[in-house]
Amino acid sequence: MILASAPQSLLAATAPQGFLSPTGVEIAFVLVGIATLGAAVITVTTRQLVHAALWLVVALGGLAVEYLLLTAEFIAWVQVLIYVGSVVVLLLFGLMLTRAPIGRSPDADSGNRWVALAVAVASAAALVWVVVDAFRTQWIDLDGAVQGSTEVTGSILFRHWVLPFEALSVLLLAALVGAIVLSRKNGENGENGETEAGAGTEPPTATATETARSVTPDKEQR
Amino acid sequence: MTTTTLAVLVPLLPFLGAVFGLLLGRKAPGFVRPLAILPTLTALALAVVVAVRQGGDQAIDAATELTPTGSVPIELALHLDGFAVLTAVLVGVVASCVQIYSTAYLREDPRYPSYAALVSLFTSAMLLVVWSGDLMVLLVGWEIMGICSYFLVGHYWETPEARAASLKAFLVTKLGDVPFLIGLFALAADAGSFRITTILGKVADGGLDHPTLIALLLLAGVAGKSAQFPLHTWLPDAMAGPTPVSALIHAATMVAAGVYFVARLLPVFAASAAALVVLAVMAAVTMAGSALAALAQDDIKRVLAYSTIGQLGYMTGALAVGDRGAGAFHLLSHGAFKALLFLAAGVIIHAAGTNSLAAMSRMGGLKDRVPDAFWTMTVALLALAAIPPFSGFFSKEAVLGAAEHTATGHGEFAPATAGWIVLVAGLVTALLTAAYATRLWLLAFRGSGPAAPDHGRQPLAMTSVLWVLAIPSLAAGLTYGVLPDWFDGVDLTPTLTTSVLATGLALVGVIVTYGAWRHSSAMAARAPLGPDGRPAPLGPDGHAASAGLGGREPLGAVAAHPEDGPAATEAEAITAHTPVYGSIAEAPDSADPGRLLLGPLHRAAATGFHLDKVYAALFVRPTQAAARVVRFLDREVVDTYVRGAGNAANLLGAVVRKAQTGNVQTYLSALLAGSVVLAVAAVLVAAGA
Amino acid sequence: MHLAYPAVLSALLFCVGLYGVLARRNAILVLMSVELMLNAVNLNLVAFDVWLRDALHAGQALTLFTIAIAAAEIGIGLAIVLMVYRNRGSSDVDRLRDTAEGHGPGEGPDTDAPEAAPAHTTEAAA
Structure with a gap:
């Protein structure tokens, strides 16, 4: 089968390009990638919900390092700022507001686990096979000019991608309004004792606004 | 108007009368009687005119094709020969008499409009059968007669007897009609046409491939319609219908349709000697058996019904020996005197309030109450018994003469065997016929006991037609010299040998029956009388309270309200017969000469030689068993698949539903x-x- | 650098996220897994952008957009999860089975809602 022969052909095809003598970038990429993948796996398997969020920080941070290794430095910093800085915080708030148990919760995984595992492994096998089969002879030339510097990104973003960018800000506004409407305490739903719970609606609204603010100013600063 | 136009009008007028009678029956009751009588009378007049114009000459043929119907054309065709015009006159006479009689007989019947319309429709259909020159058109009339008979027999549908009888009549005649239809198709396929003239021409050339098969298939239909053995069982039961219906349909016309059909297509039957022998055996068994059965019946109408079967046997016997002139002659004279017998029996039933001969024999002076019926019925019974010079003598002698002619080897095509069979059976039946006619007369009119109730004179409409019909019964026989001009030209004059033989036998039958009657009456008179010697009073439900066994004990199923209309009285009498006597056919009357004459045969003869039971064992029960099997198959086998289909879908649905977890x-x-x-x-x- | 490294890493991350979406019970953990899948896509976009040396840098621009949309999504998603939690007293995905067979229109929402909601409200009140 193609899948079985893929590693050999990969090795054979990459040998002249120095696969067996990887560059430092490649070693770094693979090591960070393993760490990222491990953190991601722990994120989706751990029984401690708060730990999952923290391991997510590791995974997302690892991805930021990978961006850096791919010379996309602006993306890397945006990743750190938005994901690690706000999204994970948001998720932690969410966990707390829904009274997620601190410590090991035995029922973190649903009964669907084995089916999910089968589907995930199958799709992973299919994807890896196809990807490896397709790109085994392709190389990224990282030696040229830096491709993801803030300057480059800013210039193309505001030169070529202005209209989508503005459309995106409208989308963010809509998301903002939507989040407010969804989490607003409406009179019909919470009559008794809902004032306290209704207070819980405040943080999402705040965080959504914060998210919006944290995304848009970032970009508009450029 | 041309003869053809007149001829077309003859079946058309009663048909229109029937249509308008049905349409106007409820809205305009005043028109019902004129609409019933006038078209029939006009049709009779026109039929007479047509008969005079035709005059026994060359047959008149007229045909028109309405539309192409494929390989074998169907045409609206008329074929008027001597047989057709004379039979049409007979049909017209009897139908007119019956319509007039019915106005009085069913004067209080709420269903009279539909009854009269059905009788008109029946008349029209019979005329169509008689005059049609195309077998398909003939079949249309044939089937309309069948359905009219079904409705009219079931006229008193409140009584279970009438319901059962109408169903039986319909089913048994249909049983014969199925092979009849197949036979018609086979005949048309062989001859390439439904036209009778074409078919006869083809037969004359010897062009039929399967004459025996076709003849036997057609015979089944004829046996059903003409009540010949073994399909005759419906006719005695059909007496549950009103008496005029019995007179019209079950004596004079419809049952004669089968005979007439054979007469028409006689060359087809004559092409097969086997078919003629079968016909002869059928006729012989029919006449001898029915005469014996008639001797044992208690219901006056059932006596006449079995007598009809026997006389039809004479006609088929004449056809079996290849003499259709004799057959048609007997058809005409029998039609007249049998219609008279039935209509007179209707008068008697009304006057006596019962249809039981045993009950009538315990009434004195019935003949003084209904003198018209007495005299005309005497004439008709003499004709039936073939006493010279009444009409029955000449027609029956014509049949016996033809049989003797064939038996001695002078027949044109009929085998001598057929001649002998018919001759012997005919002579035996002549004796028996005279016996049961005498018994009927003695029991009905020579009864002794309390006087019959007096209802005053019978309506003129009922008595007058008796005299009208008495004329042909008396005198029609004398036309034997003229009729051959209308028929095939075969001489119908009585021959000396058979005349002497048959008349002698008939006289023997009369004398023996009289002696037996005297003997049994004397025996019965010696037995102790009943408590009051009167007919048993009726219970409040209209049924006689007691039925005597032996002696001159009073027995009777006498209607509680004889002052009702004749039809109501008759219906009541029919209903009362079985509860009082235990059987629809016989009464436990020790004074009955038939009991003495038949001896051990009496019981079997009364029930028609248990033929109904044989049929029940042979056909009804196997059919019911097959129906049960089919029901089982349907319920248990077929339905299992059906239920399985539904359950499989349900199961599948339940399984698929499990996937819908939410x-x-x-x-x-x-x-x-x-x-x-x-x-x-x-x-x-x-x-x- | 070999293109297969980022591509394979991205594919594996995506499948890990897929597993998380299908296997996790808590709705917020499901959202985390969605974030993982989105990031796998981002990595792919960046890697191919660098590989193709695209003059417009469409990959990087799209990555930025994806990050922004992911942020919006997480905001809306959390709002929905919180509302569900407020109404039902639970944010477990496999207990929200209103569309299951046997939930006729005449029946109430989840069967466990009545006992869970008061507990939640009393706790909230305390």
Whole structure:
């Protein structure tokens, strides 16, 4: 089968390009990638919900390092700022507001686990096979000019991608309004004792606004 | 108007009368009687005119084809020969008499409009059968007669007897009609036409491939319609209908249709000697058996019904020996005197309030109450018994003469065997016929006991037609010299040998029956009388309270309200007969000469030689068993598949329903798994693996 | 650098996220797994952008957009999860089975909602 022969052909095809003598970038990429993948796996398997969020920080941070290794430095910093800085915080708030148990919760995984595992492994096998089969002879030339510097990104973003960018800000506004409407305490739903719970609606609204603010100013600063 | 136009009008007028009678029956009751009588009378007049114009000459043929009907054309065709015009006159006379009689007989019947319309429709259908020159058109009339008979027999449908009888009449005649239809198709396929003239021409050339098969198939239909053995069982039961209906349909016309049909197509039957022998055996068994059965019946109408079967046997016997002139002659004279007998019996039943001969024999002076019926019935019974010079003598002698002619080997085509069979059976039947006619007369009019109730004179409409019909019964026989001009030209004059033989036998029958009657009456008179010697009083339900066994004990099923209309009285009498006497056919009357004459045969003869039971064992029970099997198959086998189909779908639905868990993750898993499978398949296909 | 490294890493991350979406019970953990899947896509976009040396840098621009949309998504998603939690007293995905067979229109929402909601409200009140 193609899948079985893929590693050999990969090795054979990459040998002249120095696969067996990887560059430092490649070693770094693979090591960070393993760490990222491990953190991601722990994120989706751990029984401690708060730990999952923290391991997510590791995974997302690892991805930021990978961006850096791919010379996309602006993306890397945006990743750190938005994901690690706000999204994970948001998720932690969410966990707390829904009274997620601190410590090991035995029922973190649903009964669907084995089916999910089968589907995930199958799709992973299919994807890896196809990807490896397709790109085994392709190389990224990282030696040229830096491709993801803030300057480059800013210039193309505001030169070529202005209209989508503005459309995106409208989308963010809509998301903002939507989040407010969804989490607003409406009179019909919470009559008794809902004032306290209704207070819980405040943080999402705040965080959504914060998210919006944290995304848009970032970009508009450029 | 041309003769053809007149001839077309003859069946058309009663048909229109029937249509308008049905349409106007409820809205305009005043028109019902004129609409019933006038078209029939006009048709009779026109039929007479047509008969005079035709005059026994060359047959008049007229045909028109309405529309092409494929390989074998069907035409509206008339074929008027001597047989047809004379039979049509007979039909017209009897139908007119019956319509007039019915106005009085069913004067209080709420269903009279539909009754009169059905009688008109029946008359029209019979005229169509008589005059049709095309077998398909003939079949239309044939079937209309069948359905009219069904409705009219069931006229008193409140009584279970009438309901059962109408169903039986319909089913038994249909049993014969199915092979009849097949026979017609086979005949048309052989001859290439439904036209009678064409078929006869083809037969004359010897062009039929399967004459015996066709003849036997057609005979089944004839046996059903003309009540010949073994399909005769419906006719005695059909007496549950009103008396005028019995007179019209079950004595004079419809039952004669089968005979008339054979007469028409006699060359087809004559082409097969086997068919003629079968016809002869059928006729012989029919006449001898029915005469014996008639001797044992208690219901006056059932006596006449069995007598009809026997006389029809004479006609088929004449046809079996190849002499259709004699057959048609007997058809005409029998039609007249049998209609008279039935109509007179209707008067007697009304006057006596019962249809039981045993009950009548315990009434004195019945003949003084209904003198018209007495005299005309005497004439008709003499004709039936073939006493010279009444009409029955000449027609029956014509039949016996033809049989003797054939038996001695002078027949044109009929085998001598057929001649002997018919001759012997005919002579035996002549004796028996005279016996049961005498018994009927003695029991009905020579009864002794309390006087019959007096209802005053019978209506003129009822008595006058008796005298009208008495004329042909008296005198029609004397036309034997003229009739051959209308028929095939065969001499109908009585021959000396058979005349002496048959008349002698008939006289023997009369004398023996009289002696037996005297003997049994004397025996019965010596037995102690009943408490009051009167007919048993009726209970409040209209049924006689007691039925005597032996002696001159009073027995009777006498209607409680004889002052009612004749039809109501008759219906009541029919209903009362079985509860009082235990049987619809016989009464336990020790004074009955028939009991003495028949001896041990009496019981069997009264029930028609148990033929109904034989049929029940042979056909009804197997059919019911087959129906039960089919029901079982349908319920248990077929329905299992049906239920299985439903249950399989249900089970499948229940299984599929389990997938509907409501868990979004499950749905998503299935979705993604499917996507993966599809993607892998697509990649494999793209990679050419 | 070999293109297969980022591509394979991205594929594996995506499948890990997929597993998380399908297997996790808590709705917020499901959202985390969605974030993982989105990031796998981002990595792919960046890697191919660098590999193709695209003059417009469409990959990087799209990555930025994806990050922004992911942020919006997480905001809305959390709002929805919180509302569900407030109404039902639970944010477990596999207990939200209103569309299951046997939930006729005449029946109430989840069967466990009545006992869970008061507990939640009393706790909230305390």
